[in-house]
Amino acid sequence: MESKAGKKRRLILDTAKQIILDSDFSSLTLDAVAKKANISKGGLLYHFPNKESLIKGLAQYIFDEFTFLFYKYAENDMNETGKWTRALIETTKFDLEHNGELNVGILAISFLEPEIAKDISESYMTILKKLEDDKINPLTATIIRHTLDGIYYSQLLNVAPLKKEKTDEVFQHLLKMTKSEEKK
Structure with missing residues (x-):
């Protein structure tokens, strides 16, 4: 049970x-968060003494959500072969559709905060280790992982991002790749 x-x-x-998803990253202020959450600013400051600590906490929170969703997708996949790779595909798809704007700010923060970047990198490495023994060709899993990274970064950095229809086609093709190969 979660504490108060x-x-x-x-x-x-x-x-x-x-607030970030509704407006943009510049709309994030401690006053705006306290008001929208209907809590006192003192209550907010107890948990996050400044905006920097709030942003750091948010970065970790978002990646924790990503990790939770990854494990949830894998748990619900009844086909053991390729389930971790499919979980990464599905989690990435969900994250891009629901947290894309937010992730731009978090990505920027991670460049400025080596501690955040290190934590996220270590968490991501734990996810990637699941792909290593996913009962599909490890090269296929690596190609899928790097394709997802490419989609992610081109969309988040707005560098020739794919249109939604094409992105959906790519995700579907990646999912098929996990089902058509066994570990070689």
Whole structure:
């Protein structure tokens, strides 16, 4: 059971995330979060003493959500062969559709905060280790992973991003790749 403080912290982070998604990253202020979450500014400052700590907490929170969703997709996949790779595909697709704008800001923060970048990198490495023994050709899993990274970065950095229809086709093709190969 989540503690009262844990619930309040999650409320603050969810509210901060929603402010960014509804407006943009520059709209994120401590006052705006406190007001929208319907909590006192002192209550907010107890959990996040400044905007920098809020943004750091938000970066970790978003990646924790990504990781949770990754494991949830894998858990619901009844086909053991390629399930971790499919989970990464599905999680990436969901994340891009629901958190794309938010991730631009988080990506920028991670460049400025080596500690955040290190934590995210270590968490991502844990995810990637699951792909290594996914009962499909490891080269296929690597190609899929790098394709997902490319889609992610081209969309987040707005560098010749694919149109939604083409992105959906690519995701479907990647999913098929996980089902058509066994580990060689």
